[in-house]
Amino acid sequence: MTIAYRDLRYLRIAVDDLDSATRFATEVFGLQPGDRDETDARFRPDARNYALCCSTEPGQAVALTVARREDLDVAEARLARWSPRRLEGADCARRQVKSGLVVTAPNGVQVELVWRPLTSGWRYHGPRDAGITEFQAVQLACTDIAANEAFWTEGIGAEVSDWVGDAVFLRIDDAHHRIALYPSDRDGLLGAVWAVESIHNVMQNWYHFQNRQVPVVHGPGRQPTSGAVFVTARGPSAILFSYAAETEQGPQIAARGPRQFPGTPQSHDVWGSQSEAPEFSGRER
Secondary structure (H helix, E strand, C coil): CCCCEEEEEEEEEECCCHHHHHHHHHHHCCCEEEEECCCEEEEECCCECCCEEEECCCCCEEEEEECCCHHHHHHHHHCHHHCCEEECHHHHHHHCCCEEEEEECCCCCEEEEEECCCECCCCCCCCCCCCEEEEEEEEEEECCHHHHHHHHHHHHCCEEEEEECCEEEEECCCECCCEEEEECCCCEEEEEEEEECCHHHHHHHHHHHHHCCCCEEEEEEECCCCCCEEEEEECHHHCEEEEEECCCECCHHHHHCCEEECCCHHHCCCCCCCCCCHHHHCCCC
16 A cells, blocks of 8 residues: 655754754754754744754654554554554654654664644744745665665655666655665765755855855755755754755656666766765765
């Protein structure tokens, strides 16, 4: 049975200092601050209650929203060989969801499938006009790319849009991808991508990074796979934070089937910008 997903919901990252993480998320990147307690600081890019949680507790997690409670039962059966567990009581309360399921991907990142996550009644209003419209995609570093591709396709039920060398772009809806897996010398969370209104916002934010002396890791550039125009900087805990515009979406992506792009840097950026992240070199493993 298939699982119906509504969205890529949130990202949780471990940080050493909530105050410095908050300054980056708000003053530098433009997310709106939300709920905060002794261990967690939350931020939102749209009408949801949060899409980013910075935590002083260890661990990294990415969440997908399921459309129906029954989808959790289907997911539990599909993910049996990866030993999922149900979220109950305090675990659900911390995540601000009614119910959920958690499983650890082969690269060590927790994947949380959640049902009825909390939505804010307030319109998103960032501390500056960065043009952010949504939490768009997550990038994962993988020492064993084949094991992680099997987990996301056979277990989670995502579908491949494209390959670049051995890197895998996976979709759960009409967007070109919500999850991207990159061959790496390490495992864990690599980066998060946030959609903005237009290419003008991408360039505006590039200048903002320069004015704030935030090192740009990649871009401005354009992905030949998704068509996205992007710029990427390094954020808290060395996680990459990207703005992206013009990302392809629509039924034509599924209709044409996955494509294989060569394992070269140009397959990650057709404009030819240099990247400090080795995962964007297009290497094959």
